[in-house]
Amino acid sequence: MYRKPVRLGPEHDLRDFDSGRSVLDTFLKDMARYNQEQGFTRTFVIADNDFNIVGYYSLCAGMIARHHVPRSIKAHQRRLKSRWR
Numbered sequence: 001m002y003r004k005p006v007r008l009g010p011e012h013d014l015r016d017f018d019s020g021r022s023v024l025d026t027f028l029k030d031m032a033r034y035n036q037e038q039g040f041t042r043t044f045v046i047a048d049n050d051f052n053i054v055g056y057y058s059l060c061a062g063m064i065a066r067h068h069v070p071r072s073i074k075a076h077q078r079r080l081k082s083r084w085r
Contacts (some may be wrong), residue, residue, distance in 0.1 A: 001049060008032055008043040008056070017053045028056055 014029050032043040035058070046055040 002054060003047050003049070005044045005046050005057075008036060008045050011051050012045055012052070013052050017056075019055075028053070029048055031059060032056070061065070 014032075015026055017025060019028075021024055028043070032041070035041040036043055041058045041060045043056055043058040045053045047053050
C-alpha cells in the first residue's frame, strides 16, 4: 500500500529510488532536499509503508533569468549539469 503524497522529509529513504531516468534520480537524490531547504522548490513524494520512495514531483514558484544568477550558482549548476548527461 502507498501513502498519500507528502512533502519530502528526513524520514524518506531516497537511496533505492530508481525511476529509470538517471536525470530524475539524480535530482531527487542530490538536489531535492537542498532546493527545498533553500526555498527554491517543494518536492512531494509518494512512499510505501516503509518510507521508500516510489514516485515524486517538484514544484517551483518562479524562474530566474540566467543572466541574473550570481557566478557562484552558475558554476555549481554547470557541475550538476555535466553529471546529468
